[in-house]
Amino acid sequence: MENATENEGPKRRLIFTYGTLKRGFPNHNLTKDLIDNNDAVFLGNYSTQFSFPLIIGPYGVPYLINLPGSGRRVRGEVYAVSDRGLIRLDELEDTAVGHYDRLPVLVVGNDGDTVGIAAECYFAGRGVWEGLWRGKDGEELAEYTTREALKYVRKDQRSKRLARI
Numbered sequence: 001m002e003n004a005t006e007n008e009g010p011k012r013r014l015i016f017t018y019g020t021l022k023r024g025f026p027n028h029n030l031t032k033d034l035i036d037n038n039d040a041v042f043l044g045n046y047s048t049q050f051s052f053p054l055i056i057g058p059y060g061v062p063y064l065i066n067l068p069g070s071g072r073r074v075r076g077e078v079y080a081v082s083d084r085g086l087i088r089l090d091e092l093e094d095t096a097v098g099h100y101d102r103l104p105v106l107v108v109g110n111d112g113d114t115v116g117i118a119a120e121c122y123f124a125g126r127g128v129w130e131g132l133w134r135g136k137d138g139e140e141l142a143e144y145t146t147r148e149a150l151k152y153v154r155k156d157q158r159s160k161r162l163a164r165i
Contacts, residue, residue, distance in 0.1 A: 018076035019062035039085030060151030071140035
């Protein structure tokens with residue numbers, strides 16, 4: 001995987017996506033735009049090395065909760081993303097207001113790799129996940145699928161007043 005990022009010009013960060021940014025899901029248009037503008041490169045399908053809770057919150061939004069050892073190993077995709085691309089991803093994920101936090105995570109290839117590769121991913125912000133975790137009413141997921149995506153409401157279609165969790 002390191003060779004894939006070395007020849008791409010500016011330094012890139014590895015980003016593990018587990019929800020709407022994956023191929024075929026509601027916000028992949030942003031990921032595709034980053035790829036089309038050479039701000040991201042798809043590297044493959046990966047899973048978290050350790051288990052984490054993946055739950056669906058209000059508006060059908062997927063949240064990975066930073067509680068290692070709880071939940072399941074989560075399946076997703078890894079992209080090598082430029083600094084310019086990270087700015088756009090951070091905007092989508094509302095990192096400036098703590099909706100999500102971009103934090104380190106170890107991932108392994110879905111082809112049986114056992115050595116963890118350092119990446120980053122968007123975990124639910126602390127104020128968000130604490131409320132979600134208290135109100136959790138279902139099983140943690142191992143993967144965000146098209147079934148969950150049917151419940152997703154795009155940011156621009158949600159009410160202006162964010163539902164407090």
